[in-house]
Amino acid sequence: MTLVAGVDSSTQSCKVLLVDSDDGTVVASGRAGHPDGTEVDPRAWWDALAEAGDGLLDRADAVAVGGQQHGMVVLDDDGEVVRPALLWNDTRSAGAARDLTAELGGPAAWAEAVGLVPVASFTVTKLRWLAEHEKDNAARVRQVMLPHDYLTWLLAGRPAEPVTDRGDASGTGYWSAATGEYRPDLLELGFGRTIDVPRVATPNEATGTTATGAVIAPGTGDNMGAALGLTLEPGDVVVSLGTSGTAFAVSESPVADATGTVAGFADATGRHLPLVATLNAARVLTAAATLLGTDLAGLDRLALAAESGAGGLVLLPYLDGERTPDLPDATGSLVNLTRAAMTPQNLARAAVEGMLCGLADGVDALAAQGVTVRRVLLIGGAAKSAAVRAVAPQVFGVPVVVPAPGEYVALGAARQAAWALSGAASPPAWPLELETSAEPSGDGGSLRVRDAYAEARTRLHG
């Protein structure tokens, strides 16, 4: 049996899968937590990878790392970390995003140049923030990497030429998925001077070897990793409910959405990955459970005991600010409180419905860019929630499929590792097992919930 390892270094934790490269069967797994917060010392991710991969990585013939997108890892001349990485959900660079958008001539110019319009998540805005606010640190920066690039570089023993891949490069704001090339002019616009960036490897390239001799594949961003792990078909839209909420699909052609709602990312196979991201997903449920003095299972029970529509209550779940819609300084709101509606059951239901309505708006935005939406595949930590599974078909209005429980980002990374090891033209065909499938009820409940959410959002945020 040939074993390959896939890593998901995501916001809250590092997960490692050891997988049979013939059929994708997971033979062993490990997990370790990441520090909380929106700026994190990248060396903590390396420690977490060592802990999660202990006894696994050394058994693999190939390895790849999937990682949270966009995080700014800045290194000095000696390859040492200059300051803690600013993560995708750190909103301090919102002003920089506005400035950069204006400086290039507006949103359409950015969408045309790199397939996305700057918001605080994207790396180029974090570089601008650093250049403006920490001049001493900025002066020491020799190169910038993404979280998965940094871990891949350390696995390879810090080679002179670090690598990244199309998928993660497409979330920087200085690499174009449409042309497949860096835009050094935009990197310089962001940071004020040129710095080194990793080489973009081909999707199935063997880029190096680990200390134990395993082949290292390019790795990718976590959403691209999930797309690879799920073997998507036309009409499939993935909704991932982790720390972030994301909605995405694989497409043959690049997307340039001048509204900035859909980011025109690349995928990990040479195609494209139009994606909408929200800052508030699984943690909305943990926060609601805490507020109600219960745990996630208790929140599920409460939400399932309420009627669809939560008695009119609507939660706009912008607890950590928001990226889609672009409201970095927003806070959450609970609206339409009446004495009759104000029950723990309705509040739990409103949390689930509010989180999902934000993602349903994202699915609509994908459709507006030409993505066919036949079914939604629900993944990420909060896809385990019984209430989420029950409410999702009503909110999305299309069949919702939940794949068998698994770490699909790490599985996609393992699939990429197997692909690089095989040298084949396409990734190995691994079967996808589904756990549940549910149809929308068709009684108009979806429209009522979505309309109430849209009305509250427009009333409060325009």
Ligand SMILES: Nc1ncnc2c1ncn2[C@@H]1O[C@H](COP(=O)(O)OP(=O)(O)O)[C@@H](O)[C@H]1O
């Ligand atoms: N049964 C559940 N119901 C709701 N949320 C859950 C459940 N199990 C896990 N989660 C949440 O999933 C999140 C972790 O999901 P994950 O996809 O691993 O996140 P990330 O990739 O952002 O680190 C945590 O916030 C956790 O509370």
Ligand SMILES: O=C(CO)[C@@H](O)[C@H](O)COP(=O)(O)O
């Ligand atoms: O910013 C994005 C996508 O553009 C996020 O999806 C990050 O990639 C983090 O993902 P999770 O850790 O929440 O899975």
